[in-house]
Amino acid sequence: MNTSQEKMPARKRRSLETRKRLLEAGRAQFIESGFQKTTISQIIKRANTGYGTAYVHFNGKDDLLIHLMEEVMVQFYEIAELPFTPKSREEANIMIEKQAGLFLEMAHEERQMMQVIEEAIRLSDEVNRKWKEIRERFIKGIEQDIRYSQAHGLARTDVNPYLIAQGWFFANEMYLWEIVKNEDGYPVQEIARNLTAMYTGGLYT
Structure with a gap:
C-alpha cells in the first residue's frame, strides 16, 4: 500500500480496494470467458464482494x-x-x-x-x-x-x-x-x- 492510501480514511481505502478487486476479477473473467459469456454475477463472485457494493462502482459488465x-x-x-x-x-x-x-x-x-x-x-x-x-x-x-x-x-x-x-x-x-x-x-x-x-x-x- 502506498503512502497516499495509508493517509486515506479507512472507508475510502476499502472502497478503492473493492473497485480494484472488481476490475481485476473482470479482466480475468473476460479473458477466460469472452465478453458475451461473462456475466456480472461471475465477476462479483470472483471479486468476493456483494452485489450492492459492486453496483456502487459499476452499472454492469459493459x-x-x-x-x-x-x-x-x-x-x-x-x-x-x-x-x-x-x-x-x-x-x-x-x-x-x-x-x-x-x-x-x-x-x-x-x-x-x-x-x-x-x-x-x-x-x-x-x-x-x-x-x-x-x-x-x-x-x-x-x-x-x-x-x-x-x-x-x-x-x-x-x-x-x-x-x-x-x-x-x-x-x-x-x-x-x-x-x-x-x-x-x-x-x-x-x-x-x-x-x-x-x-x-x-x-x-
Whole structure:
C-alpha cells in the first residue's frame, strides 16, 4: 500500500480496494470467458464482494469493461502522444514508423484484452460508443501532428489534415485488429514500415 492510501480514511481505502478487486476479477473473467459469456454475477463472485457494493462502482459488465478499456488505452495514448517535432521529412518518417511499430506491438502485448474489446465493440452499443470516442482522440492527435508538419513546410498543404489523419488511423486500426485476432503472419515492424512508406510517401514533400 502506498503512502497516499495509508493517509486515506479507512472507508475510502476499502472502497478503492473493492473497485480494484472488481476490475481485476473482470479482466480475468473476460479473458477466460469472452465478453458475451461473462456475466456480472461471475465477476462479483470472483471479486468476493456483494452485489450492492459492486453496483456502487459499476452499472454492469459493459460499464466495467469500459473502465478496463480506459486502463488499456492509457498505454496506447502514451505512444500516440509522443512528442512530434521533426525537422525534416526523413526525421518525420523515422518518428512515424517508430510510433506505428510501438502501437502495433502494444496490440500484440495486450492481445487477450483487446480480443475481448473487439468482441464487445460488436455486441455492446455502450462499448461501441466508447471505442468511437477513443478513435476520435487518436485521430485528433494525428491531425495535430499533420498540421505541425504542414506549418513547418514538411507536408503537403493541399490536403485536409483531418481526413488524412482518419485514413492513417483507420489503416493502423485494421492491422491492429488483425494482430489481435492473429490473422496476419507478417512481423509487426514490417507492417509498420510499409504502412509508413505509403503514408509519408503521399503526405510529405
